Amino acid sequence: MTIDALPMAGPLLEARSVERSYGRTPALREASLSVTAGEVLAIMGPSGSGKSTLLHCLAGIFTPDAGEVWFDGRRLDTLGDARRSELRRTAFGFVFQFGQLVPELTAADNVALPLLLGRTGRRQAYRRAGDWLRRLELEDLAGRRTGELSGGQAQRVAVARALVTGPKVIFADEPTGALDSLTGEKVMELLVGLARQEGTTVIVVTHDARVAACADREVMVRDGRVTDPYAGEVLR
Amino acid sequence: MVPVSSEGRVSRYASRIYPRYIVIVMTVPLTLLGLLDREPSYGYDLKRDYDTYFGKGKPLPFGQVYSTLGRLARDGKVAAGPSEPGDGPDRKRYAITPLGRQEVEAWLAEPAAAEPFLQTVLFTKVVLALMLGRDAQRFLDVQRATHMRRMRELSEIKRDGALVDALLADHALFHLEADLRWIDVTTARLGALAETVRRA
Numbered sequence: 001m002t003i004d005a006l007p008m009a010g011p012l013l014e015a016r017s018v019e020r021s022y023g024r025t026p027a028l029r030e031a032s033l034s035v036t037a038g039e040v041l042a043i044m045g046p047s048g049s050g051k052s053t054l055l056h057c058l059a060g061i062f063t064p065d066a067g068e069v070w071f072d073g074r075r076l077d078t079l080g081d082a083r084r085s086e087l088r089r090t091a092f093g094f095v096f097q098f099g100q101l102v103p104e105l106t107a108a109d110n111v112a113l114p115l116l117l118g119r120t121g122r123r124q125a126y127r128r129a130g131d132w133l134r135r136l137e138l139e140d141l142a143g144r145r146t147g148e149l150s151g152g153q154a155q156r157v158a159v160a161r162a163l164v165t166g167p168k169v170i171f172a173d174e175p176t177g178a179l180d181s182l183t184g185e186k187v188m189e190l191l192v193g194l195a196r197q198e199g200t201t202v203i204v205v206t207h208d209a210r211v212a213a214c215a216d217r218e219v220m221v222r223d224g225r226v227t228d229p230y231a232g233e234v235l236r
Numbered sequence: 237m238v239p240v241s242s243e244g245r246v247s248r249y250a251s252r253i254y255p256r257y258i259v260i261v262m263t264v265p266l267t268l269l270g271l272l273d274r275e276p277s278y279g280y281d282l283k284r285d286y287d288t289y290f291g292k293g294k295p296l297p298f299g300q301v302y303s304t305l306g307r308l309a310r311d312g313k314v315a316a317g318p319s320e321p322g323d324g325p326d327r328k329r330y331a332i333t334p335l336g337r338q339e340v341e342a343w344l345a346e347p348a349a350a351e352p353f354l355q356t357v358l359f360t361k362v363v364l365a366l367m368l369g370r371d372a373q374r375f376l377d378v379q380r381a382t383h384m385r386r387m388r389e390l391s392e393i394k395r396d397g398a399l400v401d402a403l404l405a406d407h408a409l410f411h412l413e414a415d416l417r418w419i420d421v422t423t424a425r426l427g428a429l430a431e432t433v434r435r436a
Contacts, residue, residue: 046420046424189395209383209384209387209412209413209416209417210387210391210409210413212384212387213384213387213388213390213391213409214388214391215388218384220377220380227377
């Protein structure tokens with residue numbers, strides 16, 4: 001398999017004029033964005049603006065109809081399904097608003113799962129899961145089924161699961177959307193704080209300005225186009 | 237009195253959270269200048285337009301209109317025409333000068349400081365920008381960026397500060413968030429608002 005390589009060191013993750021439609025409805029129009037290693041970026045925009053579609057294209061979940069996505073010097077959008085799946089398992093972590101945990105499994109099982117799928121030994125996988133649950137202040141809940149946890153506790157388990165493989169990038173789509181203000185704030189503090197300690201890049205899609213304020217910078221998506229709100233700051 | 241946190245540390249709120257805390261009053265002179273930037277007007281017409289768009293519930297007294305125009309004329313920002321006979325007493329038509337136009341331009345271009353309770357200033361700038369055919373969308377984008385930058389600073393204070401600082405930062409954050417929501421709603425309705433103010 002050949003993989004195009006960037007001629008020189010650039011951003012860790014980049015979308016170049018990405019287009020994506022759902023049927024006849026365009027979701028992304030020439031969307032371009034670059035993210036550097038260790039950066040925490042918020043993608044904001046109204047409902048239906050294309051921000052989640054952009055996140056899915058950057059994460060290799062969707063392939064764009066046109067344009068390119070580059071990750072760590074490699075062209076991501078031209079990789080086959082198997083390679084993209086492998087990349088998502090090894091280099092990316094995900095936190096969604098709902099439903100990413102297996103409710104019948106314990107918190108420890110859920111956190112260890114990505115490691116077990118990646119063929120890490122059972123003992124090591126559970127040891128690392130335990131470490132991350134401790135860092136997320138969840139050690140007392142390690143043996144509880146995630147279906148029995150509160151929304152905030154479940155999101156912290158999801159954060160632990162996203163970080164346990166040591167990913168280069170965490171993609172978070174409305175990670176606090178189902179939580180009250182205080183709980184959401186705690187989840188964001190932990191997610192961003194731990195990602196910074198680990199040097200992990202975070203891309204968070206949110207419509208919540210308080211969540212976006214935890215990021216280093218934000219971009220706006222409107223009608224499928226990415227705009228940098230800091231461009232042309234002086235209007236004259 | 238400088239607040240002291242429960243840990244005995246002096247709170248930084250006075251210097252870091254509300255560094256330029258002032259009660260924002262309507263910027264009447266700049267708003268009148270902006271209205272004159274559309275076209276020369278009589279004091280009566282200026283008052284009517286001001287009250288229609290910016291003085292809801294608090295109309296501008298005639299005395300304030302004429303004293304403001306007098307000061308603007310003294311400072312070379314407007315020029316008063318000769319007295320003209322009308323239905324009532326003689327009246328003067330006021331026109332903006334290049335200096336006045338420059339001042340309106342600079343004011344519209346500058347994002348307002350990201351402090352709570354700025355709604356009326358934001359509203360005034362957006363409506364005037366639309367009336368004058370300026371890029372109101374760009375103004376809103378820049379204002380949004382200014383608010384977000386301030387929110388990031390406040391979030392950092394919350395992370396590092398004592399509980400008193402965190403609660404005061406929260407107060408400011410919630411107000412800035414309200415402004416941002418208004419900015420987003422206005423952005424979505426900018427086309428309709430432009431039609432409304434240009435039709436008038």
